[in-house]
Amino acid sequence: MIDLTDEQRDLKNLAAKLAADLYAPHTQEWDRERTPFPVAERRRLGELGLLGLTLPEEYGGGGRPLLDALIVQEEFAKVSPLAAWPVFEASAGPARVIHLFGTEEQRKRYLPRVISGEIIIAITISEPDAGSAATDVTTTARIEGDEVVINGAKRWCSGAGHAEKYLVYVRLGSEPGGKGMGAVLVDREAAGLTFGPQEQLMGHRGVGSADMYFADVRVPIDDLVIPKGGFGKLFTAFSIERLGNSTMSLAIGQAALDRTARYVQERKQFGKDIADFQLVQGALADMVVQVEAARLLVYRAAKNAGTGAPVAIEASIAKCFSNEMAKKVSDLAIQLHGGYGYSSEYDVERMHRDAHGWAIAGGTPSIQRIRIASEYLGRRFDQRA
Structure with a gap:
């Protein structure tokens, strides 16, 4: 067994107590009603410093090892996977893409908002004909001046309709496979972005999943996180x-x-x-x-x-x-x-x-x-x- 440090054990105990006190009473109701995780609770996690544990301290994060975030995530998920979702997305999900590969301006603009619980970023890759074969995506993005224009459809996006931001994997060029791919951030309220009805999934209830449709969706070029050819x-x-x-x-x-x-x-x-x-x-x-x-x-x-x-x-x-x-x-x-x-x-x-x-x-x-x-x-x- 890998021994935890005293600090990690304290973090584990804190997360377990919070989960038992705050989320255990609601787990069955949230699952039954397919209730999204309350935004107020997400902000509470931000105030407690439990979002962005792995993100840099200069943006308000904890600058801690990945294991620390996973310890918190596990304790929440043992009680309510819905409560663990924001921790997952912030410390191990799309926010890490911005942390690792985004510009300094993007990090300053988005990471503090993720860490505070103001926003959650969901990732959207899959399409009707691109699941395991992720590099088969056909959703296109072209650069026009200082904007990126997106057209296409996405499927099986966890958090679709609920998350405030989406890291969308797109085809930026005609090169085959990953060579022509990149990723761009899109706001939920962007003109031309629409969502299909919520999927009635077997599990993951409350997280949300829906098709996403992009019809000439224009976003600032400053929100292009991964340019063409950076898929690797x-x-x-x-x-x-x-x-x-x-x-x-x-x-x-x-x-x-x-x-x-x-x-x-x-x-x-x-x-x-x-x-x-x-x-x-x-x-x-x-x-x-x-x-x-x-x-x-x-x-x-x-x-x-x-x-x-x-x-x-x-x-x-x-x-x-x-x-x-x-x-x-x-x-x-x-x-x-x-x-x-x-x-x-x-x-x-x-x-x-x-x-x-x-x-x-x-x-x-x-x-x-x-x-x-x-x-x-x-x-x-x-x-x-």
Whole structure:
């Protein structure tokens, strides 16, 4: 096990208490009603200094290692993934792209607003015919004077309609694949940007997901974050985001394990605790092994990242294993809870629904396996060949 510092343990305890006091009472309601995370609560997290933990101090951030942010994110996500979402987006998501690759003017303009909770930035890559094949995007952006003009459609944008800003991946030139791609920031209220109806997803309720349509959307050229040909840089940001994703899965696994460990010692059948049955013990042991292994992989990658980005193969290994762990462990939790596991009252069915969503988002386990093999062998595999 990777030992936490005293400061990290204090941060973990603070986050756990906040989550229990502020968000646990609302988790089921938010999931049932598909309620977006309240903006006032997001601002509260900003005031507490829990947004932008990994962002530079000169913009109001914490300047802390990636692991610190993931610790907070996990404690929130164990109680409410919706409450963990702003922490994820600020410390491991699109804001890190601005931090790492944006201009100084962009960093000064946007990072303090993210850190305070004034805005959240969502990322939008996927399209109807571009999911895992991210470099197949057809949404175009052309530069006209001091403006960027965007046309096209995006799909599966987590936060669509709710987030104030969007980091939109676009095609800036006719060059094939990533060579012609870049990324630009777009405001939710930009003229020509419209949103489709909210998707009725199996999980991730409240985060929001909708199609986005761009019809001659004009944004200042100062909001061009990644110019044409800079798509390769984004793999660094993808690795950070994958650890944020892995942490959401880790939180699901740990929460499902914790609830199940309590339940099997409370529930009685045939006159004794069901924990006394060997089949229950075996299933619980499998859950423990899976969660502990996932934690070691996530913590290793985060620890090695320090205040920077994780090693690509370590991030992909952590995501691949953690995503599949969360599905397996939450499924075992349902089984060990019996009929109660199938009821929303016990919350493990919600965990299982959310677990499948994290395995799809940010590059599926199948895609991670390709990246792991590629990194391990030092070879690039063209899936189109």
